[in-house]
Amino acid sequence: MMSVALPRQRFALLIGIVGLALLCLFFLFPLSRIFDASFLDPKGTHLTLANYGKILGSGFYQQAIANSFEIGAFATLLTVLLAVPLAFALARLSIAGKSALLALVVLPLVLPSFVSAYALLLMLGRAGLATQALRDLGIPFGSIYGTPGIVAVYTLTLYPYVLLPTLAGLKAIDVSVEEASRNLGASRWRGFWTVTLPIVVPSVLSGALLVFIETLENFGVPIVLAEDKPILSVEAFKLFVGETDQNPSSAGVLGVLLIVSTALVLLIQRHYLARRRFATGARRSPPLIPIGRASLVAASVACWAVVLSSLLPFFAVVVLSFMKFRGPVLQGGFSLDNFADLLGRSARPLENTLMLSGLAAVIAALIGVPIGYAITRFRSTLTNILEIVATMPFAVAGTVLGIGLIISFNSGALVLTGGWLIMVIAYVVRKLPFSVRSSASILHQIDPSLEEASINLGVAPVMTFARLTVPLMLGGIIGGMVLTWVTVSSELSATVVLYSGEWQTLTVVMFQALEGTGAGTAVAAASLLVVITLVPLAFVYRLLRRYEASLL
């Protein structure tokens, strides 16, 4: 009913239309092509459920589905068991070195999880360092391939997803709530079970569901550690790029299964849990709980052990990258051979990684910031739809998005396959939810009356956005771009589907080296990735803490 008379609303409308158009073309359309592929017969002319029948009827794929969910469930459970006590300790005990811990605990969110998986392989795999050492000592050691290894890596890299919201939840409880419970006669312990825990449960569950989504989508960890165990996201990839029998319709079926399950979980997370957050309006957080010295030391050691063991694999990779390898076997001895190997062949992968992720970071900001602006400042049906669509990429595995982009743009009016652009598009789409959410959260801290004051003084809405809002957001935007940049640098799942020829990235080199025998090259690439991630983060360290919430 409302006419769109005000130019500010026209500006929002413009952002909405352009944003939705881009998302339709590069996100919804590719997804729809995957749905199409899954429902069409091999000639692509008739609708059929045969593809589903074939996949769901096959024992192998049933197993893949079961494995993915089983691993997801185990990993989610373990992350919760690890993260909740850790959050409680960090919130309520005077843990030694707490601020350092709080800084380190965010890192697993931005470091590449498949590098952690690879480190595990190098240490505890069949030819692993630790494995050999244990074997020499005559201690038998079980296999880390398959479920145990994958679950271990997921737990150690994804626990911040549960830890951070739980910590925030615990801090948001006003002291009066717990005091009231004790005043009513509940013991501290009883108060914890009946008041504190129920209040943080929505935060815990919300984080846990994100962990579950991540495990379903993840490609890098299972490709390193699954060996022969079929996993949904990996099988979709194999079906699609399989050298012998490329099978887009079967890949489509697996893609649809993945999308539907992650989307369902995300829906539950956003629409059920987001509303169940209990805001108790904390004016004063509850005080630290005094415990005995011995208990405190034990708690501190446990906290540090968890956080350090999550970071240890990355550290190990960097150290190992300076040692000699022959084939997959570590020879020992310090050397720069691995880097010489990696970069001597060609410096292109490194350049590509830096260039493509830089480009993606800039474009994601150029698109994400205006969308974040429109959805925070102008609530309307259009911006509500835009918000939903812009956060949806989070629920789509990189592999699936990559496949969708290829079937959409390898022929027809717009051909993009084979170049760098399609990779950048995939990165931008994947990082858009983060970019939008982080700019929205920065905007929440900028009073809208500042913009109104500017317009009132005669500066048109578009110019106000460019000249006032953007400069006010600048620190935040740059921080967001750096985070996009570092996380795209280690993007693997869409990259392996989309890269071609000269557009190899470091992750692709690592991926190929894993398939072959060049452990030295792989470890050098992995080590470079860790460095590429950590160095810029050190510069924007302060900003990182501000973005915790948007990373989730």
Next chain:
Amino acid sequence: MANITLDGVNRSFGSVRAVHDISLTIADGEFFTLLGPSGCGKTTLLRMVAGFAELETGEIRFGERRIDTLPAHRRNTGMVFQNYAIFPNLKVSDNVAYGLRARKIGAPEIAERVARALRLVKLAEHNDRWPHQLSGGQLQRVAIARALVIEPEVLLLDEPLSNLDAKLRVEMRGEIRQLQQTLGITAIYVTHDQEEALAISDRIAVMRAGRFEQIGAPEEIYRRPSTPFVAEFMGTTNLLQGNVGSNGASIKVGGTEFAVPRLEAPEGTAISFSLRPEALRPLIDNEAAPDGWAVVSAKLARLEFLGALTRIEANLSHGAPLRVAWLDLPLHRLKAGDPLRFAYDPARVTVFA
């Protein structure tokens, strides 16, 4: 500069009619205040003039020029926001120059006008400061300078003083009024503080649920409220209900008879009226009432000593409370239950038809 005309203006949010068929003309150079309780639509009406809220129907004109069809940035209004809205990334002088730069005015002229505006609000020495280095009152002055420097056709102020402490609020409202008169600019001022409204306005519109309840000069609104709502909103009053008495110039409230100006209504009609606490003058001992005044008796119930003023609550014969403001209470040892007499001029009674 120009007069402002609002013509049949409406705006709803869902089922709430925030602004309900408002028509109004504000004279050139007038200081016009929108006064009313929270949620009555003051801000919405002001934002319609500024261009931040849409009109559903109606027109707004500055002089002969229709402006509700113009985008907000081309309306040439100077708005002062409740939270000041000073750009934190710009220094004081750049904040003030912001609107002039948007108008593509030459640098020398900008410098001169900014300096003049800052002198006007007594901030000349602070031009090189960052906003976070200023106090609340200083920020408020920057906001006013920034709004005035563009020489707007109207100055719009939405509760500009509500974030300041009581003393500064009184000081600043005097300054705002003085500036407005010196410049002769038309101003629309929003507040829910009746004292502030009375102190600075040429005219006040009392709003209630999106409509104007009464428009008039401060004294008129205070002395002759046209509805019980206005009477109660404009400071404390005794709002009493009774029936028209036999002589046509009195109202019976319980057993007490109040003298009032002549009434048209027939005897016995239910009627309400307002009598301000300060219109009642306490009579000490056997002191006589002035000529033409009436007297009412009551028993003291409560007494609140406020310094210059003492607020008294007394009970009429049937128990209804009567509030009285006693200026400069003599050293009398009053206690609850003491009989008191108050004199009042019947002309000061406002009867609601």
